[in-house]
Amino acid sequence: MSPLSLLLVFAVSAPALAERPPPNPDPRPMGPPDPHLDALAGASDLGDWAVSLEAGFPFFGARGQVALPWAGLNAVGSVNSALFTDTWALGGVSKRWVDTHRVVLSGEILVGGTIRSGDLSRRGPASQTTLRLARGHGRVVPALTLSSRHVLLTDVQEIQTAEGDVVQRSRSIAWSPVASFDVGVGVCPGFAVSAGLDVPWFDPPGFSLPGAHINLIVGGWK
Amino acid sequence: MVERMITPILTLLLGCAEEAPVYGVSFGGERLPVVDMHLHQGEWNLIPESTRRFLASRFPAPLGLIAESTAEGSLNAEGVLEQLDEAGVIQGALFAVYAPRTVGVATNEYVAEQVLQDPERLFGLGSLRLDDWNNDAEAQLAGLAATLEKPGFIGIKLAHAHQHVRLDDPRFDALWSLAAATGKPVYLHTGSSPFPNTAQDAAYTDPAYFEPIIAAYPDAQFILGHLGYDFINKEVGALDTCVELAARYENVWLEPSALGSAGSDPTGANLLTAYSAMKGAGVIDRVVYGSDGPQSPGFVAEYLERSVAAMEGAGYTAEEARAVLSLNFAAVFGVEPAPL
Amino acid sequence: MSRFFLLLSLSPLVGCVNSRTQWVEVTVTTELIAPEGLSAPVYGEWNHTWSGEGELRVPLLPFEDFAAEGPGLVTTTLLVPLDGVEGLTLYAWMDLDGDGLHCAPGVTDEPAGLGEALPFPATEADVTLSLDAPCLGAEALWDGG
Numbered sequence: 001m002s003p004l005s006l007l008l009v010f011a012v013s014a015p016a017l018a019e020r021p022p023p024n025p026d027p028r029p030m031g032p033p034d035p036h037l038d039a040l041a042g043a044s045d046l047g048d049w050a051v052s053l054e055a056g057f058p059f060f061g062a063r064g065q066v067a068l069p070w071a072g073l074n075a076v077g078s079v080n081s082a083l084f085t086d087t088w089a090l091g092g093v094s095k096r097w098v099d100t101h102r103v104v105l106s107g108e109i110l111v112g113g114t115i116r117s118g119d120l121s122r123r124g125p126a127s128q129t130t131l132r133l134a135r136g137h138g139r140v141v142p143a144l145t146l147s148s149r150h151v152l153l154t155d156v157q158e159i160q161t162a163e164g165d166v167v168q169r170s171r172s173i174a175w176s177p178v179a180s181f182d183v184g185v186g187v188c189p190g191f192a193v194s195a196g197l198d199v200p201w202f203d204p205p206g207f208s209l210p211g212a213h214i215n216l217i218v219g220g221w222k
Numbered sequence: 223m224v225e226r227m228i229t230p231i232l233t234l235l236l237g238c239a240e241e242a243p244v245y246g247v248s249f250g251g252e253r254l255p256v257v258d259m260h261l262h263q264g265e266w267n268l269i270p271e272s273t274r275r276f277l278a279s280r281f282p283a284p285l286g287l288i289a290e291s292t293a294e295g296s297l298n299a300e301g302v303l304e305q306l307d308e309a310g311v312i313q314g315a316l317f318a319v320y321a322p323r324t325v326g327v328a329t330n331e332y333v334a335e336q337v338l339q340d341p342e343r344l345f346g347l348g349s350l351r352l353d354d355w356n357n358d359a360e361a362q363l364a365g366l367a368a369t370l371e372k373p374g375f376i377g378i379k380l381a382h383a384h385q386h387v388r389l390d391d392p393r394f395d396a397l398w399s400l401a402a403a404t405g406k407p408v409y410l411h412t413g414s415s416p417f418p419n420t421a422q423d424a425a426y427t428d429p430a431y432f433e434p435i436i437a438a439y440p441d442a443q444f445i446l447g448h449l450g451y452d453f454i455n456k457e458v459g460a461l462d463t464c465v466e467l468a469a470r471y472e473n474v475w476l477e478p479s480a481l482g483s484a485g486s487d488p489t490g491a492n493l494l495t496a497y498s499a500m501k502g503a504g505v506i507d508r509v510v511y512g513s514d515g516p517q518s519p520g521f522v523a524e525y526l527e528r529s530v531a532a533m534e535g536a537g538y539t540a541e542e543a544r545a546v547l548s549l550n551f552a553a554v555f556g557v558e559p560a561p562l
Numbered sequence: 563m564s565r566f567f568l569l570l571s572l573s574p575l576v577g578c579v580n581s582r583t584q585w586v587e588v589t590v591t592t593e594l595i596a597p598e599g600l601s602a603p604v605y606g607e608w609n610h611t612w613s614g615e616g617e618l619r620v621p622l623l624p625f626e627d628f629a630a631e632g633p634g635l636v637t638t639t640l641l642v643p644l645d646g647v648e649g650l651t652l653y654a655w656m657d658l659d660g661d662g663l664h665c666a667p668g669v670t671d672e673p674a675g676l677g678e679a680l681p682f683p684a685t686e687a688d689v690t691l692s693l694d695a696p697c698l699g700a701e702a703l704w705d706g707g
Contacts, residue, residue, distance in 0.1 A: 058284040085287040113578060119271070119278040119289050123578045153580040159641070161587040162685040202283035209282050270618055271646075322620040323613070353620050357706045386622065388699040390665070419623060423664070425699065430667045 035219025036184035036192030038065070040143035042106035042132035043074040043094040049219055052194075056213025058082040059198060065094060072096060076108060078128075082202070086116040088149065090128050104134045114151045120203070122174065126151040141184040141194075149176045177201050184217065192217040243307035246562050247530055247547070250540035255560040256526060257551040258306065258314040260409075260447065260479040260512025263297045263336055264328030266290040272418040273325060280485075281518065296516045299339035305516045306343070309523035312560050313342075313551075315376065315512075317409070318349040318369070321384035323419045330369040337374040345555070346372070347379040347409055352387045355394075363396055370406050376555040377445075381411035386421045389431035398439040407443035407554050409477070413451040413459045422454070430463050436471050443473050443554055445510060449496050451481035458492050461499055468505040475554050476500060480514035482528050483521070490528055490535075497529075497536040506538070509546045510554060584644040586683045589637060592652060593690045596633035597673060602658045604630040604693070608640060609700065611649025611678060622700050623647065628654055633693070642683070650679040653700035656693050665697035672696060676703035 038044040039052045042065070049066040061080030068075055074094045081087040092110035099105075108130040115123045127150050134143035150173050157168040182196030198211035246253045266274065266289070278289035285292045295301050299316075306314050318333040319325055333346040348369035350362040369375055378401055382389050389410075401408045412429045414422050425431050429450050436444055446467065450460025458481075468474040478500075480486060482493025500509050511529065515522035533543050552559040594604055607624035614620050625643075630636045633656075642650060655664045655674035665672050673696050679689040695703055 058287075082284045083287050086284065115578070116287065118287055119274040120286055122580050124580050125578065154578075156579050156582045157585055158582065159585045159587055160683070160685060162589070200284065202287070203279070206279070207282050208284065211284075268617055270614060322618040323623055327617045329617075353622075353701065354704070354706060355701070356704060386699075386701050388702070390667070390697070391699065391702055393702060421624075424666070425664060433667065 034141070034186065034192075035190060035217045036186050036194060037104065037134060037136060037141045038219055039063070039192075039215070039217045040132065040141050040145075040182055040184045040194060041096065041104040041134040042076075042108050042130065042145075043067070043072075043096045044219065046072075050217060051219065052215045052217045054080070054213050054215050056198070057211045058200065058209075059211060059213055060084065068093075076110060078110060082200070085118050086114070086202070088112065088114045088126055088128070090126065092128075094130075102135060104132075104136075106132045106134075108132070114149075122151065122153055124151045124153050139186045141186075143182045143184065143194075143196075145178075145180040145182070147178045147180075149178065150174070151176075175204060177204075180213075182215070184215070190218060190220045192219075243310065245310050245312045247310060247526060249530060249533070249538075249543045249547075252540045252544075253562060254540065254544045255548045255562045256309070256311045257511065257548045257560045258309075258311045258513050258515065258522060258526075259445075259477060259510050259551055259555075260514045261302055261314045261316050261516065261522075262319070262328065262514070263299065263302055263316050263516075264319065264326065264332065266293050266297075268328065269326030270322065270324070270419070276416075276418055296519060299336035299344060302336075302516055303340060303343065305519075305522040308520065309526050311522060311526065312548075312562070313345065315345040315347055315555075317347050317379045319379065319381070319384075320349050320351040320353075321381055322351075322353065323386060324384040324415070324417045325381070330365065330372075334369070334372050334375070337372075341374055344374065345557070346375045347377040348372075348375050349379045350397075352380075352385045352394075355387075359393070359396065363400060366397075367400060367404070370400075370404055375406070376557060377407045377409055379409045381415075381447075383411055383413075383415050383420050383422065383426045384417065386426070388425045389427075389429065390425065390434060394435075398435060398442050401443070402439055402441035405443075405556060407445055407475070409445045409447055411447050412464065413448045413481075414454045416453045428460050428463065429467060430460070433467060436467060436474055440471075440473055443475060445475040445477050445554065447477045447479060447512070448481050448514075449476055449478050451486070451492070453481070453486055456486055456488075456492070458495055461496055465499050465503045465505065468500075468508055469503045475508045475510055475550070476505065477510045477512045478529070479512035479525075482532060483514075483517075483525060484528070487528075490532060493528060493532040494535045497532045497538065501536050501538060501542070506542045507545055508550060508554070510550045511547045586642050586644060586685065587639065588642055588650065588679075588682070588685055588687055589639045590650070590652075590679050590687045590689060592630070592636045592638060592679075593688075594630060594633045594636060594654065595675075595690065595692045595694075596656060597694060600656060600658065600673070600693075601632045602656050602660070603632060604628075604654050604656050605662075605664070606652060606654030606674075607700070608638075608642075609651045609653060610642075610647035611651045613647045615646075621704055621706075622651060622653070624653075624700075628652060630654070644683055650682045650687065650689075651700075652677055652679060652689050652691055653703070654691055654693065664699075670697055674698050674700075674703065676700055 035050040039050040063078040090110035090112035094108035114126040130147040184194035194215040278286040350366040452459030513525040606628040608626040610623040613623040673693040675691040677691040679687040
């Protein structure tokens with residue numbers, strides 16, 4: 001990304017920050033934040049943030065979210081790696097679509113890139129679309145997460161021909177969805193843990209082993 | 223570092239527990255010892271890149287992401303012995319391989335080191351490079367001859383399709399003479415192969431092309447590996463040719479490895495056909511059991527299970543099964559029959 | 563601001579090329595010379611003359627089929643990868659009995675030959691192949707390059 005484009009990004013961002021809309025009405029009762037609900041639901045309430053650290057098989061990762069003052073959106077950043085070999089660095093936005101006292105449903109769109117090393121190496125710009133369904137506003141929060149991950153693979157052939165050098169590009173999209181089921185437990189205000197099972201599908205249609213993980217979740221007021 | 227973390231995590235997840243191995247299999251009410259004559263080991267970086275990708279893509283994901291550590295955990299002697307223990311196999315033979323275009327290189331020296339890890343249970347089959355034979359035949363033969371004198375080396379392993387050498391290539395008289403003179407049987411891969419860059423033409427895969435050599439060297443023992451199986455189309459391939467050669471020549475032995483795996487023969491029908499054909503031709507006294515493991519965790523045990531089921535399905539008696547699973551190995555390689 | 567830093571941190575990853583490979587499109591003029599009086603379809607393979615490194619370095623790695631109606635001049639255009647391989651060598655044999663097999667058991671007269679295309683890498687190369695070795699595979703004709 002060129003310095004000019006960085007300036008453009010900043011220029012686009014700056015007026016938005018200045019024109020902050022009125023706070024989104026919070027449907028939840030006032031009280032201490034529920035970082036486990038926020039993290040597992042994929043989006044925090046206005047004024048809140050959450051960070052989760054994940055460890056398990058095959059995934060390790062970190063994810064952070066912070067509520068933005070527009071349209072109920074959260075900014076999300078995520079770094080996730082399978083066996084420290086297949087790493088996805090993504091950023092984007094999430095939003096709670098449904099938020100009742102019993103159920104939270106959120107959607108999330110992230111973009112970024114992925115790098116896989118080793119014999120099955122690949123790299124390219126990537127995206128991830130996620131639906132999260134969490135139950136609860138209690139101490140124990142079960143949650144289901146469905147993610148659809150895509151990577152754009154661009155292969156370049158540089159060909160010497162009698163007429164001169166030719167560059168050919170072929171593009172393909174690789175899909176690797178992941179489903180997870182978590183149960184989060186609030187330990188104390190601002191701190192929670194969760195444990196879950198993962199059903200990844202690395203290179204469909206091949207078989208993938210299921211996995212498991214634990215999360216440490218912290219969160220609070222900005 | 224990553225591998226050290228992953229193994230205990232996998233162990234926890236899979237709930238593995240250490241148990242004392244129980245050797246042998248039950249067949250017809252008897253407990254029979256088992257020797258697996260076809261096992262591979264080696265080093266990941268001596269496999270060509272295209273084959274590493276092929277292998278990694280066949281591991282259950284995400285283990286393919288860490289294919290090197292996944293493979294090396296089971297490809298050394300320790301890993302092979304673990305698989306043998308799990309399967310109840312008392313002894314096994316490790317193959318040296320020189321097929322740099324296809325499945326890679328596992329040197330004689332490496333195999334010799336691995337055999338020494340447990341000389342009571344592991345044997346070795348030596349091999350040699352064939353790709354520059356017109357220039358280095360003498361050196362290759364001398365290296366092989368020296369290897370065959372090392373402890374535990376009982377035979378010679380060749381794979382014409384993987385080594386890109388025609389089965390009727392007339393240049394190897396000295397090799398067949400060495401096999402005959404030393405009494406070391408020659409194991410030959412027959413049939414096609416799924417590995418990238420394999421020479422799949424009939425001259426490299428069909429054992430019919432090898433018949434003139436079988437006939438010309440009656441004192442050399444030849445083991446036709448995989449029974450000429452067509453691994454590409456998952457069909458019996460040159461099974462009939464192999465069985466006919468065994469019926470016609472006393473120096474031909476048969477080894478039904480790999481063809482009956484879950485991947486190559488999902489229903490088990492082809493392995494049953496193979497065992498039935500060998501019984502029908504009256505050549506059970508020259509069938510030598512092998513798996514082609516370790517391939518993936520649990521493969522050695524699973525292949526033995528499928529083979530026992532095929533023998534039962536084909537109506538083998540316990541004595542016939544005993545011959546296939548251990549006695550014929552002792553006979554062809556001139557070693558003591560395996561204990562239970 | 564967070565959006566700014568997010569985009570900044572992700573920007574190096576976006577636009578990555580998955581793989582970049584070098585190739586040459588070469589037009590090879592092949593002269594197939596058969597023993598006098600023999601004429602039949604010719605089949606074979608184009609090979610990388612060398613491939614691999616260290617213990618995996620090996621001659622003659624086939625990568626493309628070859629076919630011609632008979633002896634004489636044949637022009638072929640090939641797309642040849644250049645990464646990790648060297649040279650271009652043709653192996654061919656004449657199918658005298660029309661069975662599609664080179665010297666099936668019992669057949670002893672189908673001639674074969676091996677020749678290196680030069681110069682390479684280049685966009686134009688020539689190779690002369692004498693089909694004069696009955697029933698030998700490419701490996702048996704390889705003399706060390």
